Amino acid sequence: MLTRLTGRSAIVTGASKGIGRGIARTLAAQGAKVTLVARGGAALEEARAEIAAAGGTVRTATCDVADWDQVRAMVDEAAEAQGGLSILCANAGIYPQTTMEAMDPAEWDNVMAVNLRSSFLAVKAAQPHFRRAGGGRVILTSSITGPITGYRGWTHYGASKAAQLGFMRSAAMELAKDQVTINAVLPGNIITEGFEGNGPEYLAAMEASVPLGRLGTVDDIANAVLFLASDEAGYITAQQIVVDGGQVVPESLDAMA
Numbered sequence: 001m002l003t004r005l006t007g008r009s010a011i012v013t014g015a016s017k018g019i020g021r022g023i024a025r026t027l028a029a030q031g032a033k034v035t036l037v038a039r040g041g042a043a044l045e046e047a048r049a050e051i052a053a054a055g056g057t058v059r060t061a062t063c064d065v066a067d068w069d070q071v072r073a074m075v076d077e078a079a080e081a082q083g084g085l086s087i088l089c090a091n092a093g094i095y096p097q098t099t100m101e102a103m104d105p106a107e108w109d110n111v112m113a114v115n116l117r118s119s120f121l122a123v124k125a126a127q128p129h130f131r132r133a134g135g136g137r138v139i140l141t142s143s144i145t146g147p148i149t150g151y152r153g154w155t156h157y158g159a160s161k162a163a164q165l166g167f168m169r170s171a172a173m174e175l176a177k178d179q180v181t182i183n184a185v186l187p188g189n190i191i192t193e194g195f196e197g198n199g200p201e202y203l204a205a206m207e208a209s210v211p212l213g214r215l216g217t218v219d220d221i222a223n224a225v226l227f228l229a230s231d232e233a234g235y236i237t238a239q240q241i242v243v244d245g246g247q248v249v250p251e252s253l254d255a256m257a
Helices: 018-029 042-053 068-082 105-133 155-178 200-208 218-229
Strands: 009-013 033-038 057-062 087-090 136-141 180-187 240-243
Touching (some): 009 018, 018 042, 018 087, 018 218, 057 068, 068 105, 087 218, 105 155, 105 180, 155 180, 180 218, 218 240
Parallel strands (some): 033 057
């Protein structure tokens, strides 16, 4: 059994819906004080209300995760409000689908800013707070797309998610002296609001490619994050956990026949 996170302070970016909301809900259920970070809107308040109603200690912060001044202020305020900082979940991400030929270079830059730059900014802002706390945990939400697989229209998304892992490995060298670990979860096809928007045919095709026979849930990812945030994961750093039901294993659909 994992040691509970009672009283620990956590920040989850991209927490208004989907995987981020599931991560925040799970951390709060284990006793952590959680700041939910998003650009604002009704979904952020709905997430806060849901977690609070279940007994969680939660607050919200509106932030553009690609803006250094906003990220630094958000992290400082969360640490002050929650008595320090123990856990940072850099989960914010976007995944527009556009072929290279049709893509405006500004779209590439925006995906890199939200998916990759935001990870760097959040970790940079958290460093002094982790140092004061005597350690900490960073968990990045990467993807199987980019590090392991590819998909038409996601050159920018795949590049950003692969780059997160390169950042993680070098960042681990700098964070280790302060007893801070940094790891990543690589989700496969997870049922979220955005994923369902791809339509029933896409969902059925993706489900058929998963050896375990089902699409993943946000709780599947949140449970992996919970482990990496725990005391029991204290000797694990610069590693990645693929959470995909075995999707990347078969050479073809025929291999599952």
